[in-house]
Amino acid sequence: MSERLATELGPKQPPVPPPTASQASAPGRSRHWEGPTYYGRPQVKAAPFNNWVVGGYIFLGGLAGAAALLAAVADRARGPEAAPTVRRGRALSMLAPTLGAGLLIYDLHTPRRFYNMLRVAKPTSPMSIGTWILMSFSGFSILGAAAAAASRWLPRLSFLRRTAKAAQLPAAVTGAGMTTYTAALLSATSTPLWAAAPRSMAVRFGSSSLAAGAAALSMGDTGRVGRTLDKVALLALAADLAATCVSHNTYRRTGVAPALEGDWGKVEKLGVTGLGTLLPMGLYAASLARGRSPALSTLAGIATLAGSAMLRVSTMAAGDESANRPDVSFRFNQPQNLPKRPSRWFRR
Amino acid sequence: MDMPARAAEESASRLDRMIPNESELTAGVRVEPGKSYGFFTDTTLCIGCKACEVACKEWNNLPADNIGLTGQSYDNTGALSANTWRHVNFIEKAGTCGLRENTQSPFQSGWLMMSDVCKHCHNAPCLEACPTGALFRTEFDTVVVQQDICNGCGYCVPACPFGVVDLSELDGKAHKCTLCYDRLKGGLEPACAKSCPTDSIQFGELEDLQGRAEKRVAQLHELGASNAYLYGAPGSPGATGDLGHLNAFFLLTDRPETYNLPAAPTRAANRVAPSLGTGLAAVAGLALAAFALLSGRD
Incomplete structure (x- = not known):
């Protein structure tokens, strides 16, 4: 170990020391936390994820899963009329096994060992659960897309069409997992903001994914399926908004709300809830009131997709802030925030 | 080769063989697979010498983290990290606001020092989060990262409720205290506990340590240090939220946050x-x- 390297290994941004050492444990240094901190140093470590890369994967994976799920629903409900939607759903579902998986491997710190994820299956680890959800979703969606593409070249081979159809249901079920497991992944950590509201965050991620999926499928679709998908997107956005209200209420109750006072908190409130949820809700409502205006509907779709992506990135970044602030993590880790009943899961 | 001069001098052991079950001589306990081992860190005995930090770095061949002064009392290490598996906290209690207190409570008075380490939780969140199975529970009931399997996904880092596990920028893998797995295999006491000159860090079988710790708390209460309590023993603060007991537990004399510990940590997998x-x-x-x-x- 050369000396030069050892110096570079020091903390990137050393915390600002208090004026005198004895003030380290002096109380009342934050208006959210009356108790002591250790020189203002973080109590837990923030996740070493690249928020744009992993946030991008969570968005793309959710979009792909929701598209597969909604395409299967449209096919069951509408049959041949939904054929363009099904085709688009197959194309969108390819985002997860290609770009999405690539982003995940890129974020590993030893990427050449990515296959070690396939060594085990662990119900206590949402990352392991997610690995297998992604693997099976990729398998079913690739199978469906490949069979559908091949059946256009070889229309006489009817088993190709049947294969594409048969892959739809398992792709839809695993697709539902793709929309949600990422919220469980963030919640099953000690990062205060993510751990504070496991239930409502999962509803947010799931409904935001479905809104993004419906928005992407309905864009440019002038038919009856497209109009109905606009309604689905509106409904999912409403569910997202309700879950957002519940989340913020929980953040206030458990004391992690100060983590949303920073820049990323503003992005979460104004960008995600304002421009990414309320605005497209209004646009979709206006579009539907006029018997569907393609321009308004497309605009709403773009806002929904951007809001869905920013929800993930801002949640990750604000989570990092909550981990880096000892006042937030100390306030969160108080006995009154302990679960009321001991869990029945995973006894050892 | 970058080898310290002293290491070159001592390139070979002067003993012709290892002392069998050396830990019986140094810690009074024989290390056997299938039993639970841990640390009991009694902060009322800590003198802040950092021998544990040095012994850990030397045995485990860990590079330095921070060259320089932090201005935070005698703590120039900062925090536990991928390269620092023991970290001595320094807290100066007396003399706030420029005034020196003229009364002192028994034991450690205005100075609190505490050697922090991985807690080797009973239901370890890092182990439960690990998607590759690199983190595993050893035959000594400790939690260790297998370096040949870890792919550096980093999920164990936010999973830890104590901020212990860290990714190394040098090799892109997660690192933390192994409770000297290699030494335990060879019947040796972990390096930090062996080097501790005041026995503030005690290594032993977990039940034995918990019994010793209870007695020490009772003794301190008798001596007037009524604020002494255990952190991480079964049913005490630190062993909350379904984490179970901590195999590395502590005797503290101030609230947990003073030592940068959470009052009521939880098990993430729940x-x-x-x-x-x-x-x-x-x-x-x-x-x-x-x-x-x-x-x-x-």
């Missing part, structure tokens, strides 16, 4: 089922609503 269940139910509900809307005549 949030998997509520989160996945609620999320999937919401998605299923929305999918059903979508089916109803799409099959509508309109």
